[in-house]
Amino acid sequence: MAEQAVSDDTDTDDTNTAHKATSAAGSSGVSGSSMQPGVWSTVWATLIGGLAVLFGTTIISVAIKPLAVALNAPVSTIQWVSTAYLLMLGVTIPLDGWAQRRFGGKRLWITGLVIFMIASILSSLSWNAAALIVFRGLQGVGGGILMPLMLTLVMQAAHGRNIGKIMSVVSMPAILGPILGPVLGGLILDHLAWPWLFWVNVPFCVVGIILAIVALPKDGPTHNAPLDIPGFILMAAGLVGVLYGLSNASSAGGFGAANVLVPLVGGAILLVAFVWWALIRREKALVDIRLLKHWPLASASSLLFLSGFALYGAMLLLPLYFQTLRGLTPLQAGLMLIPQGLGTFASRSIAGNLTDSIGARWVTVVGFAILTLGTVPFAFADANTSYIWIGFVLFVRGIGLGAVTLPLMAVAYQGLAPKEVPDASLFSRIGQQVGGSFGAAVLVVILESAAGNITQASQASGAFQTSFWWTTGFTVFALVLSFWLPGAPATPKTEELANEEDAEL
Known part of the structure; x- marks a missing residue:
């Protein structure tokens, strides 16, 4: 009964804090231009x-x-x-x-x-x-x-x-x-x-x-508070199972192989069990799963999962394309990716300022659209495609990556209290990490199924084109989902409220 009373008091305090935050945001008129x-x-x-x-x-x-x-x-x-x-x-x-x-x-x-x-x-x-x-x-x-x-x-x-x-x-x-x-x-x-x-x-x-x-x-x-040991075991073992299964997907048999399917399914079951356990434990759980009711966090984490396909999945394909189809060394393949990095640098500051002024939705939509334009040309690339053209396309692709990743990472924290940020970071980081692993594994299977021996250039060209079409499809799917992101930037809390929450922490 005492524990229940403490829990109820905690919930009441959280509710009151959230109410004060909402009131302050609506009445303070703080522009958000000042920096803490x-x-x-x-x-x-x-x-x-x-x-x-x-x-x-x-x-x-x-x-x-x-x-x-x-x-x-x-x-x-x-x-x-x-x-x-x-x-x-x-x-x-x-x-x-x-x-x-x-x-x-x-x-x-x-x-x-x-x-x-x-x-x-x-x-x-x-x-x-x-x-x-x-x-x-x-x-x-x-x-x-x-x-x-x-x-x-x-x-x-x-x-x-x-x-x-x-x-x-x-x-x-x-x-x-x-x-x-x-x-x-x-x-x-x-x-x-x-x-x-x-x-x-x-x-x-x-x-x-x-x-x-x-x-x-x-x-x-x-x-x-003591560590939620059952929750830790369920979540850690579930993530390890999923990641281990995905890391084996490039082996013979693809996703149908036992060393892929068994840990993947087992890990997924353990993660479902963790969600059930966390909902029961509520504030005593390892991670407050109830935060996913917060739409900006839930939508951003889902899209970070898909952006992992576009970023890490394609980053697996691109070096393979340069080394297998074009005969470049690892260093040369790495140097060929520099235009993509330059594009990312060119867009990230603009994307950050636009996210603060107009919100994450339209920045992300435009970012995924640019990312699509920078991916489609690789679905037509072969062993003779101009390096100048490839460099230009990679620069465009980098602009899209910068415009996508930044607002998604920012919007996940929109409207959260400082004490909720640690758990929100876990959701966004895990979404991107698992999405990257899943995207890389899926594209490896697609690549190998399209050409059993990608060392032969005649087969490799078509295999890479097929794989990049799949990458384009994942990017377009993420583009559509981006319309469900919050459309307006968050109104920052007043200085007094922020200090009050720090004191509560």
Whole structure:
């Protein structure tokens, strides 16, 4: 009965806070042009640390074969260097919200950077494939802490003001990682030894730790609630099952193979069980699943899942197209993707300002339309397509990616109280992570089913064209769904209300 009374009081307080927020938003007349004190120091402190995760996550994409040769192991074994990282990422991400409330955001951020740095150093010192796989798993733990927490800390500091403008800076690692990582990896493999693939993370971690100590605001635990162990087991095991199944989809048999279907279905069942458990536990659950009633978060997370198809799925196809069909080296393939990165840079600031002024809906709709225009030409590309034309198309595609990813990441937090941000970060991050894995797996199966042996150019050309048509279809589907996003920007809360919520936290 006492626990029920506490729960009822908590619900009442939340309701009163939400009511005050609504009233303040409607009557304050705050334009949202002013910036909360200390926001940019938080942005830059977390961005530097986020760059370590950027390179640690994407730089390995061009290094699987060189690592197999260097460590005298088959490619099937070395592939676990990426898989172990991905799986441990999936295990750790669900803990982020609880850990921040239990230990404080600043302390957790520094802990994540220390873990990531130690794992990077150990990875560079690996003496065989098994050691590298283990240390990459530890690196995944650090990445799982840092990836959602980066957005959480910034959104809590911003208090709903200028989210689009801030996100144009914060989103750089997520947008540019798949583009810059392969280029840097190719440069290292061409001119340095493979351990430098991991040493490159260390300076960012060191600087990130120093900046976090100096610049991040002091905070502490907001509650001492025990960890929801059954919820953690259900969610972590479910994510691992789904991600592991998707990582095996490129093997013989595709989605029909037992090592794909069994973990995929089992993981999905566990995630459904987690949703049921979280609804029962309510505020005591590992993640407050009730937040998905918040339409901006639910719609943005769904579209981030589909944007994972467009971003990560196509980022799998494009290097394969350049290396298999055009005969380029890993470094040359990475360099060919630079125009896409330049397009992303060109659009992100504009997209951020428009998201703040007109809302996320039309920015996202136009972004997906541009992304479609930048994808369709690859459905006609073959071994003789002009590199100049490909570079132009990739630039257009980059503009679309920047205009899509940024408003979706921003709108997910629209109208949320600061204490709701950690769980919202988990939903948006998991949606993008699983969407990327699912998109890559689906497109690999499509590519291999279209041509059993893509090393033969005559077959590969048609196979890639078919795969890019599917990519275009996914993008158009996301374009249609974008019309259901919120149409107007959020009205920021008053300074007094923001301070009041911080005091409650």
